[in-house]
Amino acid sequence: MYLSMSDRTGGQKDSQAEMPAAAATAFRLSPVIIWLGIVSMMTDISSESVAAILPLYVTGFLGLSTIAFGIIDGINQGASAIVRIAAGWVSDRTGQPKRVAVAGYGLSMVARVGFLFAGGFWAIAGIVTGDRIGKGIRTAPRDAMISEAAQPEHLARSFGVHRMLDSIGAATGPLLAFLVLVMIPNGFSTVFIVSLAFSVIGVAVLVLIVPGRRRGTVNPDAAARRPRFRWSQLRWATVKEQGLSRLLLTAGLLGLLTIGDGFIYLILHDRGSFAVQWFPLLYVGTNVVFLLFAIPIGKLADRWGRIPVFLAGHLALLACYVLAAMPFGGLGATLGCLLLLGIFYAATDGVLAAIVSRLTRAEHLATALGTAQTVVALSRMAAATGFGVLWFMLGPVTAMVCVAGLLAAALIVGAALLGGARRWTAAP
Template identity: 25%
Template sequence: MNKNIYYLGFVSFFTDLASAMITPVLPLYIVYVLNEGIDKLGIVVAVATFVSYFFRILFGYLSDKYQIIKPFILFGYLLSAITKPLFAFSSSYGNIAFLQSTERMGKAIRSAPKDTLISYYAKKDESGKTFGLHKTMDIAGELFGALIILAVFYIYGDSVEVFKNIFLFTLIPGLIGVLIVLFFVEDAKYTHKNLKYRFEKEDSKLFPLLLSYFFFMFFVFGDSFFIITAKEAGYSTTFIPVFVIVLTLTQTLCSYYFGVMSDAKSSVYVLKLAYIFGIFSITALLYDFLWLGFMFLGIFTVASLNATRSYISKNAINQASVYGVFYGGIALFSSLGALSIGAIWHYFGQQSAMLFSLSGMILVLMIFLFLAKAK
């Protein structure tokens, strides 16, 4: 594979290491340290998710139109790196929602151009393998970040001061990722010189599959809610990172495999499997099999992302624009889903939220299978 694929992998490794130090901490900090309700957590997740994904439409379009790739990638990573430590100074869910949205804006800026750069350097007929390898590097960083949090909680406890020091420490790996982009990652030009900045007929054929994914994401029980579920089940704050390690380790072990499967079989086949594992994840939670729930969530995450990104890479004409729409659809549906699940949990209870998630995912899978068979 091209060296830039590996460089970008290491960038994601360090950036996701920093992000993984936030993942198990932030939901607990909002609900149990700041004493905000689960509905407030839903609001934070919804706002941050919307910003993270919706603005990928804009920057995907700008990347296509003005041929801007590396500058967007660099600025996006820099914005994320300098925002994470500021969580240490937050005192309300409103502050956290603003900072999390700003940090996610950095991801919005870099995501579509980064996917385009990966596609540019990927060898023909190996896009699934390339994205699988890159996702493996992402998740390896998340695994190390979760291990660091486990060690910190075990040694120093879970006081408010420990939470704040964790936030501050994320600056170091974040800046390492920025430096790798600045000095090692090479920019690239598009092979198509005269792109029309509208969707071609071939691009529109991708939308039915993407729409099914958007609806499925609406009903997905996100990792923040999984973490609170574990806490409500009686697990200590110190032990919570172990579940995150299970989640990320599962993704690390499965990502490359599902990438290769997307090439060997088809992206549609892998997406079907992903939907099934998504349903298994919430079913496991309902029956108190938390370990299996986190594992199945990990499989769903990597399988669905690898399948959809590979599908776009192989079939889209204006790739960055289609990637932008892909992430924009996730923005709308995932944010509304997080708001709905948080509100249902707050007003009707945890089990009602789980049943809402499960029934919705089953319905989407049934429709997807019916349409795939009809086609």
């Protein structure tokens, strides 16, 4: 399924356009991508049902400050970075990404049990850390499996299909949380039980149905000859040659100004004055938009260019910040923010993975994906923690205006950095 290095580099150096006008091969979807999407859907129902109530649970039910929530949300964004590169390397080294992914999904499932007993800052922080480490373990090998099963010329579209299924779960989880809170006021423990049940289902589907041996895996003797991991591998010649370093730098810079959704929803809640039980529906709205746009934007990225789409997604995030900071509120502003957030995720999540896949040698694919995910996770962890402090010091609206201005400047810098990398992301 992989391209040779001559296909990835030699034939691309003459191309100044990022993508051709149209793909020559008809789109075919691998069943592996469908099953992995179902696993992600079940897992996202589990994780997002908890994420949808976490801001209110921390600041309302437990009575903690926005700084405490910023730290917890920062952990939620970035704790996975601890293991992403190592998990990607293990996947590349062993040629068995499914086993690595099972370990990650399993750890997150075990962490869900802790929510049934946690009642303070440190307990919540520890459980979120365990859950996110599980996410860090599973993400790179899972995306490597998707990349291997997908047609190279339809890579972003294939990731879009997976993200569509993933976003179905991400929309369903908050909806379930909303229904629970409507029927059971302060029924947070019931939400935690529902979360655990869906996590168990996701792990079962992965273990029992998803194929365990990747396509094109070499024999054990060949695997034994693979070089041992060194940090210097992250600076191999093709990184500089093909623009991956520019991509990682840009993703990190933009990630530093990507605050957590929970903060945006808290601002909308404070200004809209809607009832607490409606809060999870904000997550539903964002993920429904993600669901609707994941495949069309992935297809657009394959045709128009993945880097322009990636940057345009951050423009949507900037517009969301501006709209959230406006002096007027109400239903229109809320719906506009949800629309823009959903477009942002549809234009960046799978598209970033597709760009990395086109800039990386086959034998380093999961490691490179893990590296990119680590950069994004660490930068977003810093963004969430920093914004919690800004909120406390300046107030929510002023803090949002500051971040919006910095993001506008970062987009200009990112566009300049990625301008030299576009020629290396041409389709095969």
